[in-house]
Amino acid sequence: MTSITPAQAELVPPAEVEDVELYDPKSWVTKYVFSQDAKVIAIQYSFTAIGVGLVALVLSSLMRLQLGFPDFFTIIDPEDYYQFITMHGMIMVIYLLTALFLGGFGNYLIPLMVGARDMVFPYVNMLSYWIYLLAVLVLLASWFVPGGPTGAGWTLYPPQAILAGTPGAEGGIVMMLVSLALFIIGFTMGGLNYVTTVLQARTRGMTLMRMPLTVWGIFTATVLALLAFPALFVGAVMMTLDSLLGTSFFMPSIVEFGEQLEYGGGSPILFQHLFWFFGHPEVYIVALPAFGIVSDLISVHARRHIFGYRMMVWAIVGIGALSFVVWAHHMYVSGMNPWFGFFFATTTLIIAVPTALKVYNWTLTLWKGNIRLTVPMLFALAFIVTFVNGGITGLFLGNVVIDVPLSDTMFVVAHFHMVMGVAPLMVVFGGIYHWFPLITGKMFNVTLGKIHFWITFLGAYMIFLPLHYLGFLGVPRRYFEMGETSFIPDSAQTLNAFVTVVTVIVGVAQLIFLYNMARSALKGKASERNPWQATTLEWQTEDFPPGHGNFGNKLPVVYRWAYAYGVPGHDADFVPQNEPPIGTPAESGGESVPGGAAQPAE
Amino acid sequence: MSIFRALMEKPWIEQGVIDDIHGIDLESLPTAKLGLRVFLAVATVVFSLTVVTYADRMLAADWRALPEPAVLWLNTVLLIASSIALQWARVSAERGQEDRLRFGLLLGGGFAFAFLVGQFMAWQQLIDLGYFADTNPANAFFFLVTALHAVHLLGGLVAWVRTWSKVRRGVARDRVQLSVELCAIYWHFLLLIWVLLFVLLLFT
Numbered sequence: 001m002t003s004i005t006p007a008q009a010e011l012v013p014p015a016e017v018e019d020v021e022l023y024d025p026k027s028w029v030t031k032y033v034f035s036q037d038a039k040v041i042a043i044q045y046s047f048t049a050i051g052v053g054l055v056a057l058v059l060s061s062l063m064r065l066q067l068g069f070p071d072f073f074t075i076i077d078p079e080d081y082y083q084f085i086t087m088h089g090m091i092m093v094i095y096l097l098t099a100l101f102l103g104g105f106g107n108y109l110i111p112l113m114v115g116a117r118d119m120v121f122p123y124v125n126m127l128s129y130w131i132y133l134l135a136v137l138v139l140l141a142s143w144f145v146p147g148g149p150t151g152a153g154w155t156l157y158p159p160q161a162i163l164a165g166t167p168g169a170e171g172g173i174v175m176m177l178v179s180l181a182l183f184i185i186g187f188t189m190g191g192l193n194y195v196t197t198v199l200q201a202r203t204r205g206m207t208l209m210r211m212p213l214t215v216w217g218i219f220t221a222t223v224l225a226l227l228a229f230p231a232l233f234v235g236a237v238m239m240t241l242d243s244l245l246g247t248s249f250f251m252p253s254i255v256e257f258g259e260q261l262e263y264g265g266g267s268p269i270l271f272q273h274l275f276w277f278f279g280h281p282e283v284y285i286v287a288l289p290a291f292g293i294v295s296d297l298i299s300v301h302a303r304r305h306i307f308g309y310r311m312m313v314w315a316i317v318g319i320g321a322l323s324f325v326v327w328a329h330h331m332y333v334s335g336m337n338p339w340f341g342f343f344f345a346t347t348t349l350i351i352a353v354p355t356a357l358k359v360y361n362w363t364l365t366l367w368k369g370n371i372r373l374t375v376p377m378l379f380a381l382a383f384i385v386t387f388v389n390g391g392i393t394g395l396f397l398g399n400v401v402i403d404v405p406l407s408d409t410m411f412v413v414a415h416f417h418m419v420m421g422v423a424p425l426m427v428v429f430g431g432i433y434h435w436f437p438l439i440t441g442k443m444f445n446v447t448l449g450k451i452h453f454w455i456t457f458l459g460a461y462m463i464f465l466p467l468h469y470l471g472f473l474g475v476p477r478r479y480f481e482m483g484e485t486s487f488i489p490d491s492a493q494t495l496n497a498f499v500t501v502v503t504v505i506v507g508v509a510q511l512i513f514l515y516n517m518a519r520s521a522l523k524g525k526a527s528e529r530n531p532w533q534a535t536t537l538e539w540q541t542e543d544f545p546p547g548h549g550n551f552g553n554k555l556p557v558v559y560r561w562a563y564a565y566g567v568p569g570h571d572a573d574f575v576p577q578n579e580p581p582i583g584t585p586a587e588s589g590g591e592s593v594p595g596g597a598a599q600p601a602e
Numbered sequence: 603m604s605i606f607r608a609l610m611e612k613p614w615i616e617q618g619v620i621d622d623i624h625g626i627d628l629e630s631l632p633t634a635k636l637g638l639r640v641f642l643a644v645a646t647v648v649f650s651l652t653v654v655t656y657a658d659r660m661l662a663a664d665w666r667a668l669p670e671p672a673v674l675w676l677n678t679v680l681l682i683a684s685s686i687a688l689q690w691a692r693v694s695a696e697r698g699q700e701d702r703l704r705f706g707l708l709l710g711g712g713f714a715f716a717f718l719v720g721q722f723m724a725w726q727q728l729i730d731l732g733y734f735a736d737t738n739p740a741n742a743f744f745f746l747v748t749a750l751h752a753v754h755l756l757g758g759l760v761a762w763v764r765t766w767s768k769v770r771r772g773v774a775r776d777r778v779q780l781s782v783e784l785c786a787i788y789w790h791f792l793l794l795i796w797v798l799l800f801v802l803l804l805f806t
Contacts, residue, residue, distance in 0.1 A: 120633045120637070121633075121634075121637060188641070191640075191644075192637050192640050192641060193637075195640050196636050196637045196640060199636060200631075200633050201633075205618075205619040205620055207611060207613070207620050208608045208611070209609065209612075209613045210613050210620075226640065226644050227643070227644070227647050230644060230647040230648040230651060231647075233648060234648060234652055234655065237746070237750075238655070238746070241735065241742065241746065245735050245736055245742075246735075246736035247735050247736050247742035248739055249739070249742060249746075262736065264664060265659075265663075265665075265739055266739065267659065270655055270658055270659070274655070277651075305614065309613060310609070310611075310613075314609065557619060559617055559618055559619060560613070560616075560617050561613035561614060563614070581618055
């Protein structure tokens with residue numbers, strides 16, 4: 001046996017990714033249930049996220065029914081309403097969008113796009129999903145504890161979150177906090193995988209700057225999440241202790257129903273800082289994968305290389321870094337020092353620079369492109385429009401003087417739904433339609449896809465544009481019902497009813513999507529191997545859909561970036577990343593002997 | 603190659619295989635080691651935020667510092683010993699000295715376990731003296747930071763048990779060596795965190 005000196009053990013041969021011990025499922029259960037294959041885990045994540053997302057969708061319809069027709073739906077009482085609001089927000093932001101983008105798209109696409117056989121820690125990856133599922137179950141179980149789920153609002157601000165009078169103060173809030181802590185633990189396990197896989201498991205020739213922007217977006221978002229979620233974790237642990245043990249981390253001296261409580265000296269503002277130190281990066285944890293995916297969708301379906309690839313990468317990284325220094329713009333009305341607010345307003349406006357750069361680059365990619373209005377492309381275009389819309393209202397709200405009067409009105413609701421609700425969801429749908437043929441080997445029904453698109457896209461605008469206007473009128477958010485006011489005209493209620501009707505229609509229209517996906521997966525016609533004629537590696541696998549180990553016997557070798565569309569001198573208008581340049585023989589792939597480059601001397 | 607140079611690459615110009623993809627420092631580490639580093643970054647954020655909230659809360663007028671039980675000094679010594687023992691095991695693993703590796707590993711785990719028992723005794727003493735978590739924020743923070751640290755060490759002990767079973771089963775030496783090394787790095791990290799926390803507790 002030769003002894004391995006530490007210096008050599010540290011060295012990985014330069015050109016090669018070491019062959020991984022591929023986990024081999026022995027039974028049906030280890031293949032489809034307790035699977036360590038990132039593709040299966042991705043599907044599990046996606047189904048769970050979409051499933052719990054549907055719950056949140058129903059909740060939003062229930063809230064809208066109350067707001068649109070306050071006297072008609074008497075079964076919804078104020079407690080229910082607050083519980084719906086809280087659960088809707090938390091589920092959508094964390095359990096749907098974060099889990100779907102990182103756990104779903106991330107697990108499926110990272111290994112395939114960088115040319116790896118699987119994630120680097122498959123067992124930990126599997127645990128990540130099961131802990132996520134547990135977190136979801138704990139969250140949903142809070143409907144069955146005394147008092148029901150928490151109604152503290154998705155921001156869970158203390159002291160009200162754990163005091164009597166707020167629904168769910170008995171047990172729901174603790175269930176919520178425990179569920180969040182579990183989610184964070186599970187996510188950290190997945191996140192370690194995504195980061196390490198991107199850094200270390202890329203195939204030969206896949207340099208950092210040859211990665212598709214999808215991978216860049218998911219990678220950077222994962223880094224953000226790993227650094228931001230601890231703030232929520234610490235906050236959740238402290239609030240759980242406040243609630244269960246009676247500590248006063250966040251609880252000031254306070255009177256509850258005329259009775260002086262034992263609490264004293266805690267700082268509710270401290271929780272707000274912790275929450276938003278997580279909460280603002282969270283916006284970009286959702287947005288960056290969307291940015292990445294939409295860049296690839298636009299490039300593929302416009303048959304044109306992405307404009308300014310390097311700037312796109314730098315912008316993703318820059319936005320990620322900046323997102324950690326803007327959090328207090330969520331707290332302008334918390335009584336903070338105006339200078340403090342000024343600082344955060346400035347950083348908030350600065351973050352618009354790289355973001356605008358991305359929007360220009362998407363638009364310039366479309367310029368003179370051979371645009372194919374496929375269903376994924378429609379959603380990608382809808383994303384650009386919606387993101388610009390929501391982003392610009394964000395510039396308004398980023399300024400203290402404008403934010404203060406608009407704070408806690410429907411304007412804010414409209415803003416964040418546009419920018420981090422509708423816009424990322426457009427990408428989610430676009431991404432699902434785009435990769436559906438890859439995952440199932442079947443093509444979806446295009447007509448149904450387009451019907452789904454137009455109802456969802458136009459519907460989203462009919463819902464959220466009026467909410468901006470209602471916000472200007474002064475209609476507050478989080479109100480169960482508007483009593484008589486001197487400043488809001490009666491016609492506002494008509495608008496509210498209109499919004500509600502559209503919400504229900506758009507909600508029901510999602511059944512078209514579900515039907516299309518289910519029916520096409522089961523009985524759809526077989527898809528071509530690479531229906532969108534994309535260059536990236538996930539479409540170039542030996543099996544279609546990609547099988548166990550992703551690539552056949554040999555890992556692909558990458559010769560170029562992911563955006564070789566319309567390259568002169570080629571017959572097709574695209575060149576896959578793994579096609580050797582004209583006149584060069586193919587290089588040996590991953591599995592065989594490490595390539596000719598410098599090896600550590602033995 | 604620095605990360606900045608990697609980000610300056612112009613992918614639309616270069617074609618053909620580029621072989622030095624592992625040029626960035628992070629990429630040439632063993633995978634598990636990079637994974638551990640990422641985790642240490644996350645844990646650092648957790649502890650930093652806890653310390654920041656501690657520092658913020660400390661300024662309030664009602665903060666009543668609590669007496670640190672003397673057993674904490676003993677615990678600190680135990681944790682240092684644990685770290686040293688694991689470092690010794692790591693060096694022995696590199697040199698291929700099987701017996702010393704086993705001894706160092708056992709010693710390291712034993713001291714770590716003793717540390718946890720000691721921490722629990724410190725808690726008991728405080729509770730006996732009437733310093734409950736809900737009587738003063740200083741107490742609450744004391745229990746919080748020590749518990750967070752102990753939970754991290756418990757997680758480390760899980761890894762330690764797995765490493766020990768690898769040694770027992772006679773798994774290939776380079777893998778054992780890596781596991782021992784990862785344990786040692788994690789222990790040093792937790793020792794550093796503990797020393798910082800202990801200093802903070804002593805002076806406030």
